Amino acid sequence: MRIEGDYMYFGVLLSPCFGRVEKIPIKHSARIYEWEPLFTIRKEDGMFEMVQTSLSGKIESIEVQEGDYVIPGMVLAYVKEDLFVTGSD
Amino acid sequence: MFSVEKEKIKPIISVAVDESKEVFRSTLRNLREPFIFLKKQDQLFAYAALNKQLQMKLEKEDFSQELLNEYTKPIDSICCLSEHISFTDLFQIIGEPFAIIRSEDGSPQGYISREDVLAELFKQENKSVDLLKILLTSIPMGIFVLDKERHIINCNESGLKMIKSTADKVLNSPAEKIFSGEHLNNVFSTGKTLLNHLEFTNGVGVLVDYSPIVGYDLRVEGAVIVVQDLPMVEEMAMEIEYIKDLNKDLNAILSSIYDEILVVNAKGELIRYSENIIQDFWQVDLQELIGKNVLELEDQGLFTPSVTRLVIEKKKKVSVVQETKSGRKILAVGNPVFNEKNELDRIIVASRDITETTRLKSELQEMKKISEQYKKELDNFKSKDRFLKKLIYCSPKMEKIMNQVQKIAEFSSTVLLNGESGVGKEVIAQAIHHLGSRSHKPFLKLNCGAIPENLLESELFGYAKGAFTGADKNGKDGYFKQADGGILFLDEIGEMPMHLQVKLLRVLQEQEVIPVGSTTPIKVNVQIVAATNKKLSKMVEEGTFREDLFYRLNVIPIQIPPLRERTEDISLLAFHFLQQLNEKYNRNYHLTPDAVNVLEFYSWPGNVRELQNIIERLVVTADHAAIDAEFVSQFLSLGYENKKMKPVITRVIPLQEAIDHVEEQLIMLAMKQYKTTTKAAKALGISQSSVSRKYQKILNDKNMTIEI
Ligand SMILES: Nc1ncnc2c1ncn2[C@@H]1O[C@H](COP(=O)(O)OP(=O)(O)O)[C@@H](O)[C@H]1O
Numbered sequence: 105m106r107i108e109g110d111y112m113y114f115g116v117l118l119s120p121c122f123g124r125v126e127k128i129p130i131k132h133s134a135r136i137y138e139w140e141p142l143f144t145i146r147k148e149d150g151m152f153e154m155v156q157t158s159l160s161g162k163i164e165s166i167e168v169q170e171g172d173y174v175i176p177g178m179v180l181a182y183v184k185e186d187l188f189v190t191g192s193d
Numbered sequence: 194m195f196s197v198e199k200e201k202i203k204p205i206i207s208v209a210v211d212e213s214k215e216v217f218r219s220t221l222r223n224l225r226e227p228f229i230f231l232k233k234q235d236q237l238f239a240y241a242a243l244n245k246q247l248q249m250k251l252e253k254e255d256f257s258q259e260l261l262n263e264y265t266k267p268i269d270s271i272c273c274l275s276e277h278i279s280f281t282d283l284f285q286i287i288g289e290p291f292a293i294i295r296s297e298d299g300s301p302q303g304y305i306s307r308e309d310v311l312a313e314l315f316k317q318e319n320k321s322v323d324l325l326k327i328l329l330t331s332i333p334m335g336i337f338v339l340d341k342e343r344h345i346i347n348c349n350e351s352g353l354k355m356i357k358s359t360a361d362k363v364l365n366s367p368a369e370k371i372f373s374g375e376h377l378n379n380v381f382s383t384g385k386t387l388l389n390h391l392e393f394t395n396g397v398g399v400l401v402d403y404s405p406i407v408g409y410d411l412r413v414e415g416a417v418i419v420v421q422d423l424p425m426v427e428e429m430a431m432e433i434e435y436i437k438d439l440n441k442d443l444n445a446i447l448s449s450i451y452d453e454i455l456v457v458n459a460k461g462e463l464i465r466y467s468e469n470i471i472q473d474f475w476q477v478d479l480q481e482l483i484g485k486n487v488l489e490l491e492d493q494g495l496f497t498p499s500v501t502r503l504v505i506e507k508k509k510k511v512s513v514v515q516e517t518k519s520g521r522k523i524l525a526v527g528n529p530v531f532n533e534k535n536e537l538d539r540i541i542v543a544s545r546d547i548t549e550t551t552r553l554k555s556e557l558q559e560m561k562k563i564s565e566q567y568k569k570e571l572d573n574f575k576s577k578d579r580f581l582k583k584l585i586y587c588s589p590k591m592e593k594i595m596n597q598v599q600k601i602a603e604f605s606s607t608v609l610l611n612g613e614s615g616v617g618k619e620v621i622a623q624a625i626h627h628l629g630s631r632s633h634k635p636f637l638k639l640n641c642g643a644i645p646e647n648l649l650e651s652e653l654f655g656y657a658k659g660a661f662t663g664a665d666k667n668g669k670d671g672y673f674k675q676a677d678g679g680i681l682f683l684d685e686i687g688e689m690p691m692h693l694q695v696k697l698l699r700v701l702q703e704q705e706v707i708p709v710g711s712t713t714p715i716k717v718n719v720q721i722v723a724a725t726n727k728k729l730s731k732m733v734e735e736g737t738f739r740e741d742l743f744y745r746l747n748v749i750p751i752q753i754p755p756l757r758e759r760t761e762d763i764s765l766l767a768f769h770f771l772q773q774l775n776e777k778y779n780r781n782y783h784l785t786p787d788a789v790n791v792l793e794f795y796s797w798p799g800n801v802r803e804l805q806n807i808i809e810r811l812v813v814t815a816d817h818a819a820i821d822a823e824f825v826s827q828f829l830s831l832g833y834e835n836k837k838m839k840p841v842i843t844r845v846i847p848l849q850e851a852i853d854h855v856e857e858q859l860i861m862l863a864m865k866q867y868k869t870t871t872k873a874a875k876a877l878g879i880s881q882s883s884v885s886r887k888y889q890k891i892l893n894d895k896n897m898t899i900e901i
């Protein structure tokens with residue numbers, strides 16, 4: 105069993121709905137920015153749900169694979185957040 | 194080893210069993226010894242102790258062999274010793290009343306009583322023979338002897354070794370300190386022997402027997418504790434302790450990472466849970482759930498979704514964030530554990546309350562925003578500070594103006610700056626911009642007197658597409674539009690042509706502009722700061738400036754006094770400009786005190802701008818680092834008003850005007866130099882009252898208040 109001791113310092117990216125992971129355009133250790141589309145989930149009604157986040161930082165790990173069935177609250181990825189706000193103002 | 198004294202060896206009086214009654218009787222009668230020995234085929238085989246009781250019986254019953262036989266004991270148990278007794282022999286003698294001493298050829302020589310051997314032993318004390326000690330040390334068990342008070346009064350080395358202690362720590366200390374007080378109580382109160390108690394003393398596992406020492410009156414007078422060590426038990430115990438410790442450590446480690454850990458089998462039944470649990474999460478006592486299926490809880494709607502179910506379905510690690518009824522966010526990570534056959538064996542669900550983390554995170558974000566805000570404000574403050582450092586003054590008049598500027602800056606009111614050329618109107622306008630809320634928005638300056646009249650309109654209001662030939666075909670934003678949100682500084686407002694004054698008035702009133710060639714107005718939000726060296730009120734009277742525009746602009750009028758009216762600023766400004774040039778050219782010019790006097794005495798018609806130029810010329814042409822009065826006076830226009838110099842008139846003007854002019858200058862000079870009207874009157878050779886009257890009139894004309 106691998107204990108991810110410091111996952112608590114990460115931000116979590118959660119699934120907002122029931123469905124199947126259609127597309128994961130990001131890779132492990134990729135840098136993500138706020139409101140970038142990260143996952144596409146095909147819902148049971150056939151509609152697509154785009155998963156975005158207010159977090160920006162580095163993808164620490166991706167917890168699902170394309171084709172995985174997900175439910176609301178399921179962790180899709182852990183994100184190591186940037187220490188400084190990148191958003192533009 | 195010690196020898197027995199010859200006299201202690203008693204003779205063996207024996208009778209053969211087949212002897213007649215008479216022989217027995219006579220032998221017994223003559224016997225002075227406490228024992229009678231019996232022989233069979235010339236061999237000693239038994240003995241009898243002749244105590245009073247036996248003797249009387251024998252007398253009474255007229256001696257019978259049978260009676261004697263009842264009291265005889267076999268001789269086998271009696272030990273045979275040589276004359277030299279060793280310590281081990283002592284142990285043989287202890288159980289029996291006497292020992293037989295054999296001579297060198299092996300034949301019995303006599304016997305010695307136990308008392309005598311012991312007495313002999315005590316006599317030998319100088320050889321430091323401690324029987325008890327020898328006894329104790331030779332036993333391969335730990336022995337502790339306790340007195341009535343349950344203090345340990347003696348013990349052996351093996352005992353000390355087993356409990357890992359030393360004699361000085363153990364002796365005379367209460368036995369309870371080492372052994373079970375409860376068992377000791379038991380032994381002392383009941384007189385019973387307690388065997389085989391597993392005990393831990395000093396971290397060592399030992400097997401302990403408690404045995405009372407019972408006195409003649411059957412009272413317990415002490416106890417003997419016999420200790421056996423159990424290397425195995427000890428090892429096991431140590432291991433158990435170690436595992437306990439390890440367990441504790443692991444628990445501590447895990448609970449610092451996770452708030453709760455559950456172990457569930459492949460069916461979803463709860464097997465184990467950690468010491469710490471997330472109280473809020475389970476509405477039931479986890480102890481009750483042991484052996485129950487957690488999937489059922491999900492079915493009961495106790496919580497959703499179950500990580501366990503997801504792990505069973507997916508057979509891989511799953512993480513889920515769940516929210517409790519009270520709104521806490523729980524991150525649960527389910528890890529599958531597989532057996533050798535690669536079948537799902539266990540699921541370890543580690544959960545953590547991330548509510549705090551989430552809260553801290555958003556707090557952190559908030560803090561970041563705030564600190565960025567602070568940083569901005571600090572930068573702002575710094576730039577304001579930098580700007581204010583460039584604005585030099587110390588006169589009360591300027592101080593008053595700057596106070597006013599600080600206040601105005603917070604609002605967006607229209608400001609009208611009035612003052613001679615070079616007094617710093619533009620600097621003040623910039624100060625309003627810098628110090629105010631519009632400091633991050635544009636500050637645009639338009640010199641109304643410098644732009645050709647036909648272009649002024651399009652510059653100000655912009656123009657629409659194809660408004661006129663030669664114009665940019667896409668149209669152009671005017672100053673108003675460009676300065677949106679900021680400040681538009683209209684310099685030399687008095688030079689603005691009348692027809693544009695109307696349009697400007699419209700903008701100020703409507704807050705919108707209509708570009709040239711367009712009919713659609715554009716909303717603008719611009720603060721207007723206008724400046725002029727003319728007396729606008731006079732121009733209104735003369736009809737060259739629109740009255741309505743004047744009132745529109747004159748919301749906050751600021752009159753900036755000429756430099757000669759704030760002489761305190763002169764030296765400060767002079768030093769400031771000199772310093773700037775010194776830095777720029779890496780020089781070390783300085784003004785002598787009399788040079789400063791000259792500068793202060795000069796009337797500065799060109800105000801600060803003129804002072805700035807003069808200083809530059811001084812620096813450029815000076816030969817010495819010290820710039821003195823004489824050198825300075827060469828540069829001041831019209832020359833320095835030398836005492837001997839007469840006023841020079843270079844063109845024809847009405848006489849009265851020239852007289853008024855000279856008079857005004859004289860009064861001002863005298864007042865400046867002498868400060869009081871009395872002294873000035875003396876210097877001018879006129880009455881104090883006429884100086885006072887004339888001075889007041891000059892000030893009134895200049896629209897100034899008297900500060901005398
Ligand atoms: N209080 C002051 N401190 C420093 N420099 C000043 C001050 N007042 C005016 N100046 C300088 O004098 C020159 C003339 O000022 P300016 O604002 O253009 O005068 P105005 O607009 O009234 O003709 C500028 O170079 C300005 O920097």
Ligand SMILES: [Mg+2]
Binds near residue numbers: 615618619684
């Ligand atoms: Mg100017």
